[in-house]
Amino acid sequence: xxxxxxxxxxxxxxxxxxxxxxxxxxxxxxxxxxxxxxxxxxxxxxxxxxxxxxxxxxxxxxxxxxxxxxxxxxxxxxxxxxxxxxxxxxxxxxxxxxxxxxxxxxxxxxxxxxxxxxxxxxxxxxxxxxxxxxxxxxxxxxxxxxxxxxxx
Amino acid sequence: xxxxxxxxxxxxxxxxxxxxxxxxxxxxxxxxxxxxxxxxxxxxxxxxxxxxxxxxxxxxxxxxxxxxxxxxxxxxxxxxxxxxxxxxxxxxxxxxxxxxxxxxxxxxxxxxxxxxxxxxxxxxxxxxxxxxxxxxxx
Numbered sequence: 001x002x003x004x005x006x007x008x009x010x011x012x013x014x015x016x017x018x019x020x021x022x023x024x025x026x027x028x029x030x031x032x033x034x035x036x037x038x039x040x041x042x043x044x045x046x047x048x049x050x051x052x053x054x055x056x057x058x059x060x061x062x063x064x065x066x067x068x069x070x071x072x073x074x075x076x077x078x079x080x081x082x083x084x085x086x087x088x089x090x091x092x093x094x095x096x097x098x099x100x101x102x103x104x105x106x107x108x109x110x111x112x113x114x115x116x117x118x119x120x121x122x123x124x125x126x127x128x129x130x131x132x133x134x135x136x137x138x139x140x141x142x143x144x145x146x147x148x149x150x151x152x
Numbered sequence: 153x154x155x156x157x158x159x160x161x162x163x164x165x166x167x168x169x170x171x172x173x174x175x176x177x178x179x180x181x182x183x184x185x186x187x188x189x190x191x192x193x194x195x196x197x198x199x200x201x202x203x204x205x206x207x208x209x210x211x212x213x214x215x216x217x218x219x220x221x222x223x224x225x226x227x228x229x230x231x232x233x234x235x236x237x238x239x240x241x242x243x244x245x246x247x248x249x250x251x252x253x254x255x256x257x258x259x260x261x262x263x264x265x266x267x268x269x270x271x272x273x274x275x276x277x278x279x280x281x282x283x284x285x286x287x288x289x290x
């Protein structure tokens with residue numbers, strides 16, 4: 001019979017604590033971030049070695065998503081900014097969008113065109129559609145807000 | 153708390169979802185369920201002494217995982233570990249303990265479902281643990 005075991009691949013000790021993580025689409029890279037720190041860290045998911053520290057946000061990071069092709073990483077900070085990072089070449093951020101929203105807890109889809117943001121106390125959910133997020137300033141296309149009781 | 157597979161056919165829920173999502177350090181006695189969304193039926197239902205806001209559903213919808221306290225009572229000061237369930241087989245298949253650290257914050261499967269990663273505390277620093285799924289023939 002087949003049994004499944006979990007082999008511990010790697011353990012990472014990071015000076016910066018991580019309250020959230022995201023795998024790249026190929027599973028080889030891991031991004032870690034926390035809501036009180038502006039820096040996003042990239043790790044090699046096989047060896048645990050640090051790959052990069054993405055600096056640019058002014059406030060803590062509350063959401064991140066790799067684009068489906070793995071070449072870009074989208075990050076959202078609590079001051080309402082979104083940054084796009086070139087994950088493949090380790091170049092510095094390519095775009096910054098500023099939103100009137102103050103993000104609390106966000107989910108970003110894999111092409112960077114929609115961001116869902118849950119308010120701090122879980123009573124409101126904003127879904128923001130973005131026209132463009134790569135290579136230029138992002139523009140809000142539309143935003144929808146739910147009533148109390150929504151959650152991600 | 154909620155997690156849904158990419159096809160939208162299976163949904164993982166943990167009791168008191170809004171309470172847990174809104175207050176990251178809250179904990180409570182909870183039940184974890186995985187649902188067949190179309191049929192509205194529970195495929196897996198397990199009681200957890202406690203659960204941190206860290207649950208995950210594998211991308212193929214066959215495994216569920218949760219960060220749980222090892223004392224089974226939900227004491228936040230107790231060490232934490234990660235449990236994995238086989239949803240179709242309705243059984244716990246893995247209990248991952250961390251020797252020097254405490255997975256506490258977040259749990260996530262890789263897109264191919266073969267890796268599982270958790271974050272938490274380790275010796276006064278941030279800790280990230282990554283596990284790889286292995287098939288062992290007995």
